[in-house]
Amino acid sequence: MKLIPEDLRKEIEIRIEAVRRHMSKAGADALLVATNANIYYTTGRFFRGYVYIPLEGSPVWFVIKPDVYDREDNVAVIHKPEMIPGKLSEMGVPLPEAVGLEFDVLTYSEVMRLRALFPQAQPVNGSPALRLARMVKTPYELSLMKEDGIHQAEVYRRVTRCYKEDMTDVQFQVEIERLLRLEGCLGATRVAGNLMDINLGSVVSGDNADVPGPYDFTMGGAGIDPSLPVGADGTTLRPGTTVMIDMNGSFNGYQTDMTRVWSIGEIPELALRAHKCSVSILRALESMGTPGTPVASLYDKAVKIVENENLTHYFMGHRQQARFIGHGVGIELNEQPVVMARSKDSLLENMTIALEPKFVIPHVGAVGVENTYVVTPQGLRSITVFPEEIQEL
Amino acid sequence: MKLIPEDLRKEIEIRIEAVRRHMSKAGADALLVATNANIYYTTGRFFRGYVYIPLEGSPVWFVIKPDVYDREDNVAVIHKPEMIPGKLSEMGVPLPEAVGLEFDVLTYSEVMRLRALFPQAQPVNGSPALRLARMVKTPYELSLMKEDGIHQAEVYRRVTRCYKEDMTDVQFQVEIERLLRLEGCLGATRVAGNLMDINLGSVVSGDNADVPGPYDFTMGGAGIDPSLPVGADGTTLRPGTTVMIDMNGSFNGYQTDMTRVWSIGEIPELALRAHKCSVSILRALESMGTPGTPVASLYDKAVKIVENENLTHYFMGHRQQARFIGHGVGIELNEQPVVMARSKDSLLENMTIALEPKFVIPHVGAVGVENTYVVTPQGLRSITVFPEEIQEL
Numbered sequence: 001m002k003l004i005p006e007d008l009r010k011e012i013e014i015r016i017e018a019v020r021r022h023m024s025k026a027g028a029d030a031l032l033v034a035t036n037a038n039i040y041y042t043t044g045r046f047f048r049g050y051v052y053i054p055l056e057g058s059p060v061w062f063v064i065k066p067d068v069y070d071r072e073d074n075v076a077v078i079h080k081p082e083m084i085p086g087k088l089s090e091m092g093v094p095l096p097e098a099v100g101l102e103f104d105v106l107t108y109s110e111v112m113r114l115r116a117l118f119p120q121a122q123p124v125n126g127s128p129a130l131r132l133a134r135m136v137k138t139p140y141e142l143s144l145m146k147e148d149g150i151h152q153a154e155v156y157r158r159v160t161r162c163y164k165e166d167m168t169d170v171q172f173q174v175e176i177e178r179l180l181r182l183e184g185c186l187g188a189t190r191v192a193g194n195l196m197d198i199n200l201g202s203v204v205s206g207d208n209a210d211v212p213g214p215y216d217f218t219m220g221g222a223g224i225d226p227s228l229p230v231g232a233d234g235t236t237l238r239p240g241t242t243v244m245i246d247m248n249g250s251f252n253g254y255q256t257d258m259t260r261v262w263s264i265g266e267i268p269e270l271a272l273r274a275h276k277c278s279v280s281i282l283r284a285l286e287s288m289g290t291p292g293t294p295v296a297s298l299y300d301k302a303v304k305i306v307e308n309e310n311l312t313h314y315f316m317g318h319r320q321q322a323r324f325i326g327h328g329v330g331i332e333l334n335e336q337p338v339v340m341a342r343s344k345d346s347l348l349e350n351m352t353i354a355l356e357p358k359f360v361i362p363h364v365g366a367v368g369v370e371n372t373y374v375v376t377p378q379g380l381r382s383i384t385v386f387p388e389e390i391q392e393l
Numbered sequence: 394m395k396l397i398p399e400d401l402r403k404e405i406e407i408r409i410e411a412v413r414r415h416m417s418k419a420g421a422d423a424l425l426v427a428t429n430a431n432i433y434y435t436t437g438r439f440f441r442g443y444v445y446i447p448l449e450g451s452p453v454w455f456v457i458k459p460d461v462y463d464r465e466d467n468v469a470v471i472h473k474p475e476m477i478p479g480k481l482s483e484m485g486v487p488l489p490e491a492v493g494l495e496f497d498v499l500t501y502s503e504v505m506r507l508r509a510l511f512p513q514a515q516p517v518n519g520s521p522a523l524r525l526a527r528m529v530k531t532p533y534e535l536s537l538m539k540e541d542g543i544h545q546a547e548v549y550r551r552v553t554r555c556y557k558e559d560m561t562d563v564q565f566q567v568e569i570e571r572l573l574r575l576e577g578c579l580g581a582t583r584v585a586g587n588l589m590d591i592n593l594g595s596v597v598s599g600d601n602a603d604v605p606g607p608y609d610f611t612m613g614g615a616g617i618d619p620s621l622p623v624g625a626d627g628t629t630l631r632p633g634t635t636v637m638i639d640m641n642g643s644f645n646g647y648q649t650d651m652t653r654v655w656s657i658g659e660i661p662e663l664a665l666r667a668h669k670c671s672v673s674i675l676r677a678l679e680s681m682g683t684p685g686t687p688v689a690s691l692y693d694k695a696v697k698i699v700e701n702e703n704l705t706h707y708f709m710g711h712r713q714q715a716r717f718i719g720h721g722v723g724i725e726l727n728e729q730p731v732v733m734a735r736s737k738d739s740l741l742e743n744m745t746i747a748l749e750p751k752f753v754i755p756h757v758g759a760v761g762v763e764n765t766y767v768v769t770p771q772g773l774r775s776i777t778v779f780p781e782e783i784q785e786l
Contacts, residue, residue, distance in 0.1 A: 036587065036588065046607050046619065046620065046621075066713055067713070103500065104500055104501075107498060107499060107501065108497075108499055111501035171575070174571055178570070182567055186592060186617065186618055186620065186621045188621060194429065195428075197581060199580030200580060212459030214439050225646060226438050227439065227645065227646025227647075228579045253620025
């Protein structure tokens with residue numbers, strides 16, 4: 001689905017209004033947006049430059065490059081950010097009294113440079129306003145994410161065909177990556193923050209599923225080199241183990257997050273039971289997950305179900321356990337809210353969250369299901385529709 | 394090549410000494426390293442946490458996760474950075490008077506949090522010390538990069554086999570990605586800063602090579618979606634055009650950067666002449682590039698050769714022209730120095746730089762060669778050894 005320019009303009013207006021509601025709460029009378037994901041959110045395209053969003057009046061795009069754009073009003077071509085105040089004055093836009101900058105994304109050096117543009121203005125953290133606005137998706141954003149879910153499921157449907165006996169987890173992953181890319185996957189994972197690295201996703205099997213990692217992914221894995229310690233490590237796929245597939249779902253600037261499990265031959269009863277428990281958790285949270293529900297209560301409910309099944313020891317990892325079972329997803333893989341015990345967020349209609357209650361069973365591998373959901377008045381609605389049972393390779 | 398732990402320890406000592414030389418010039422008596430690429434550089438592995446490097450005495454690793462490591466001394470497990478000062482005191486390490494933090498990589502919020510750990514200390518920018526140290530590679534780092542070059546060339550050797558008539562640039566790229574991954578490529582591009590996005594590389598052909606992009610890559614390309622505006626855009630590969638392949642060379646935490654050009658059928662004389670000009674530039678810069686040579690003089694020399702050939706109009710792009718012809722490469726794709734007119738750096742022995750004098754010929758595509766070089770007393774030595782002429786598909 002591509003919007004015609006007039007509809008894209010309306011879409012952007014909706015997003016800007018959402019950002020403004022949070023800005024004014026934060027005490028900023030203008031935001032200067034300077035990072036890729038937020039420029040994309042507030043303009044619908046990528047350029048190198050800045051988006052100046054005053055509380056009132058039209059946003060101004062300051063474009064460094066490319067020097068082509070599909071809008072004629074409120075665009076100024078600049079070579080460096082120091083030209084912004086002068087251009088604003090030329091355009092008759094008053095300078096801000098409190099300017100929001102992306103403290104949580106921009107580097108310290110970048111913030112120091114940008115705050116010097118407005119020496120009379122109070123700099124405030126603009127990141128929360130953007131994060132909170134992005135948390136709730138517009139109908140157009142939801143339509144893009146639904147497309148992602150359809151493409152991702154289409155690839156998962158063909159996963160079994162990628163398997164050959166005695167292949168390694170890496171070889172298996174590479175064939176899935178190829179299918180993803182031919183299906184239109186953009187081939188990169190957009191992650192917020194600079195602490196997580198990943199390639200096109202996580203494929204873990206057998207003992208490698210139990211290798212603790214440094215990143216905030218639910219699963220670890222050694223990776224094939226110490227410089228990218230996550231996921232597949234070259235393990236040969238062996239009978240009696242599972243293969244958990246949690247691969248990239250970015251086809252259009254948004255993404256879905258989806259995990260399914262395949263097995264080789266028979267796997268132990270404990271693994272089957274844990275997988276069923278994951279599915280039960282999802283069913284329980286789907287009906288709980290209406291607007292207004294505290295996010296922490298989803299986490300607590302999951303933990304309770306796991307305790308009742310005596311599976312705590314394996315929940316969200318075994319040698320190392322993650323302390324969250326889900327997260328917002330959208331332009332970036334790791335958006336707000338984080339589904340964890342100390343979350344203070346509540347669900348809002350049209351939030352999109354991935355829930356991934358998973359278990360690591362020593363010497364077998366990981367089990368569990370992850371879906372991406374839209375929060376609706378009727379509960380969570382999955383947009384990653386694909387059979388949830390463990391499938392045999 | 395994997396080092397035994399004792400040799401890795403010595404390797405790390407060499408790197409720490411290099412960092413310290415630049416630290417003391419910057420007036421810092423300690424560095425607190427907190428970002429992935431620099432943790433990897435200063436420890437040889439990845440963990441979530443911090444590396445405290447005093448000017449004298451052993452570095453201390455503060456590990457959040459994973460809680461496993463192959464060193465017993467000078468490691469402290471922490472849950473949050475606020476535990477660092479107390480742990481240092483327990484270990485008898487004096488607190489810093491001027492602490493270096495990565496101002497150019499850490500977010501503003503992270504710097505504010507970390508500087509509060511040492512309220513009595515002057516915070517200084519620790520990024521340059523790390524960047525300058527990383528610019529010159531150790532023999533072990535060079536050996537890893539040479540391995541990258543061999544793997545990358547091995548894949549380029551098989552590129553022709555990936556081609557089928559009437560395929561698109563994306564389909565071509567996907568088959569090359571598969572070969573790269575099966576050859577051991579880690580599957581992600583580690584780029585410094587948060588302004589550049591890319592998947593496993595750039596494949597541009599025909600008119601798409603002339604589409605200006607927002608990023609600091611030498612080549613543009615529309616990409617297949619506005620959310621990742623770089624490289625292949627789904628163009629069908631047609632006779633009379635070139636295909637420029639500039640794909641990922643990361644196999645071991647380091648990377649090489651290498652570009653070659655293929656053609657479909659005959660291409661215009663102008664394109665052939667520009668390609669030869671690129672090769673001449675490389676030959677000229679290779680012999681100039683001894684330690685002590687000003688980096689800017691390499692750029693100036695290239696520009697002069699291009700002017701003599703009357704090719705300025707197409708150099709480093711056509712509708713949009715890049716203002717640099719090369720860059721340092723190592724753990725990250727875009728390291729120092731940048732080979733541009735206003736560079737103030739001079740070459741140092743064992744720097745590794747990628748040189749990529751390229752041309753965009755309208756309606757034909759891009760031509761030119763990129764190699765990764767080591768700076769030696771005899772000039773630049775290529776570690777991306779592969780035929781440089783345009784090969785026919």
